[in-house]
Amino acid sequence: MPLARRTAASCCMVLGWLPCHGVSDNMPPPATGLFVDPEFPACVSSLVGRGNTPLSPLCDRITWLRPQEICARPHLFPQIRRDALGKQGILGDCWFICACAALHKSPALLHQVFPAEQCTWEDQGYTGRFICRFWRFGHWVEVSIDDLLPCLGHKLCFSHCQDQDAFWLPLLEKAYAKLHGCYEALWAGQVADALVDLTGGLVERWSFEYAEENFKEELVSRMLDLKERCAMSCSVLHSKEGSGDLGQFHAFTITDIQHGLTKDGQSLLLFRVHNPWGRSCWDGSWGKSGDNWKLMDQTESARFLSQIQDGEFWVEKEEFFKEFNEVIVSFPVIENDHIESIWTGSLLSHTQQIYGSWIKGQNAGGSRNNPSFPDNPKFWLRVKEQSEVYLTLMQRPRIEMGTPKNIHLNRNVQREISNSTFPNAVGLHIWKVEKRRFNLQKIISTPPVTGTSSHTYDRQLHLQCELSPGYHLLIPSTFLRDTEGDFLLRVLSSGPITLSEITSNQPVDRTDEDVLSGVWETILELKGQWKKSNSAGGSRNFPSYHLNPIFPFCVPTNSQLVKVTLHQHNQENPCHAIGFHVYLVPADGCHSSLSQEPCASCIPHSHSLEVSKICNLAPGQYTIVPSTYLPEQECKFSIIISIKTERKPIKSEETLGQILKEVSVISLMK
Missing domain, CATH: 2.60.120.380 (Jelly Rolls)
Structure with a gap:
């Protein structure tokens, strides 16, 4: 796992500017009247949780400043994309910073995670409040933060961009820390997990520690094809002798792969790698002062060396496979959140x-x-x-x-x-x-x-x-x-x-495909809620069963197959076990007794967001009783009742016209 674990001393060495004192006396006064996030306050509890990392001893020296108190002209994004590369700071979250490279590759994805048109420090409507989005367990969640950022002295002490006046990365890092509870929770993690959180897509890990040569060649070919569209990270899982400052359990970003030529016409393949520490850490033969640059003519070597920024270095293909243990690749996410296969396109x-x-x-x-x-x-x-x-x-x-x-x-x-x-x-x-x-x-x-x-x-x-x-x-x-x-x-x-x-009582026992492929028409949609001490009676095993909501419905004379679907609106928490019973209302119109045997049931209760059953019901009046298995479990739910109608297929000779593009109300008004 590409985990970044370093001592406090090494964290200080990464920055190179760790101050000896706290906030200076000539700092500008804090901005007033701006949004302050009560859920993630500017205090120690937002920095550390259990206090088991080297971050804890530094907490009393950390102050919280807004961007306009840190620099004269703060802005969200740099004008040059390469200046958005992240530097790590004193927090061991290299895995998160490497994953942020996915946002450099796709403006659409960047605006999904960091919504556009937010008021910034240059805008009249600036409030100090920002919104970021992350894909968590099946859906995008919004995280709201203020722009008070942790600093040592007068500088950011956690992540920042090459362009230190650009603040999208430290703001995104703060939102991610809030999502996890505190900054310290980001101390170690996996690039793959952060990539999923930032893209909502697929991620592959290619381990080549013991891979055959032909497999490595296939990976290189794939990486060359994907380098402009996919975020790629490489990790060191085991330190090797002679690898300079490459740290064990450390993640890097692959920023480019290029072909080069030696003086005698030999082809080379060089990987440009960025270290989130923000300083050179490579003493290999293609390091900044490595001997192998002499193999190229001066123009060719100057071309390569002019392309590296702080923390970047070039590694030749053979060295790359020798020194690094794995590569993590995210699948391209294009417009409409569609994901593209990296193997077939x-x-x-x-x-x-x-x-x-x-x-x-x-x-x-x-x-x-x-x-x-x-x-x-x-x-x-x-x-x-x-x-x-x-x-x-x-x-x-x-x-x-x-x-x-x-x-x-x-x-x-x-x-x-x-x-x-x-x-x-x-x-x-x-x-x-x-x-x-x-x-x-x-x-x-x-x-x-x-x-x-x-x-x-x-x-x-x-x-x-x-x-x-x-x-x-x-x-x-x-x-x-x-x-x-x-x-x-x-x-x-x-x-x-x-x-x-x-489900264990498979709702459809027939092999006849017509049962599923027929035309189903919704005749009733119901909404309700199980509430403690009110309507959360649990299953028929409990005496409180009668407290559950009871809904009447009618099966028309032209149908007998009825599909009942119960959906619990409980995506954020673990699913309750849910099910339902259907009771026939007597011919005299009296309300059905829950003590009688149901004429259809969806049991045993299932730990699922949705359960469904196709019932064979004669025309007439019925009631349905949805329930959780245990009493006193709260949740909102909805019920959809559909009937199968026998409709003859419509024969049409219409042809397909051009696809119509939707015009939203907002764009129409503009």
Whole structure:
């Protein structure tokens, strides 16, 4: 893992300007009347949590200043893109700074993460408030901050740009620190995780420590093709003798790859690498004063040396593979948040995702080493045409820091819980199934179409495969049995797909495809809420069941197949186990008794955002009772009731015209 762990002394050496005293007396007075973030105050609690890093001893010397108090002409972005390269400061977050290179590659992605048209210090409407966005566990979340930034003396002590008057990076770093609870929480991490948070996309890690030469050549060819469109980072996991200041567990940014020629016409391939420490750390043969530059004529060597900035150096291909252990590459994200495959160039324009959980004693079956593997959550993936498909499995810590809207805990308690919660070792396997009714034990005893070669502790893993049309069985698992956790299963495909959960009482037992492919018409949409001590009665196992919301509905005379879908609006927190029962209202019109047997049920309760069942109901009056399995669990929910209508297909001779581009109200008004 590319973790940056250094002593306080080495942090000071990185900056080279660590002051001996606190704030100087001739500093400008602080700005007044500007936004101050009460959720992330300018104090020690926002700097450190558990205090187990070298940052803690420096806290009493850190002051908080706004950009206009740090420099005369602050601005968000530099005029020259290369000046946006980040320098690390005294915080061990090289992994985050390297990931920010993804935003240099795509203006659209930069404006997704750092929304445009925010008032800055040069604007009349400047308030000192900024908004950043991060992709967290399946959706983009907004983080609001003030622009008070940690300083030592009169300078930023954490990240900053080559252009030190540009403040987009330190502001983004502050928002990311708030998301995690404090700056200290960023002390160590993985480039891949930060890239996912900044792009909402896919990331691959290429380890070449023991790779064959032909594999390395393939990676080089791929990197040359992707260098202008993808963020690429390289990491040192094991220090090697003679590697200068390359630190163990340190991440770097690959800023360019170029061909060069020696005096005798020999071709060379050089990697330009940036060290987030912001100073040269390479003593190799192609270092700034290395001997190998003499192999080139003066014009050629001057061309290469003129392109490096502070902290950058050139490494020849053979040296690169010798000194670095891995490369991390993010997939290109183009307009409309579509992700492009780095292997085929296909647009992965079809995306489906679904949340799930492993619950001890219920569905935490463990790996295929365990006889309980079939108990794991199971999902249908229907591929409608031959497609390039990426399947991702993202696990979430039981409690994440930096989510005050959803976790109402004392800040120190949040940090304690989060820091003691580590990811599980997880895996994912997929089988092709010829029909929807199948023998589970027989299927999983056969080799999967694809799957993880071993369970991994990565926060997000992904599989890439080419899938033929039809149904596929997906089973995510933890390595150990009875290991609990929440996960997000996400599928990105070049062709159309559908993803759904297989409940233990599989709602559709028919093999007739017409049941699914018929025309369904929504006849009723209901919204409700389970509230403690009011309407959260739990399942029929509990005497409080009658407290649950009860909704009437009618099945018309021209239909018998009814599809009922219950959706809980609980994406931020672990899913409740939900289900429902349908009761027939007696012919005399009296309200149905909940003590009678239901005529249709969606049980056992499932830890899923959504459960659905197709019911065969005679025309008449019914009531539906949605519930959580346990009483006193609060959540909003919605119910959609649809009927299958027998409509003849419409034969049309219309031709497809030009695609119409939408015109928004705002642009129309402009």
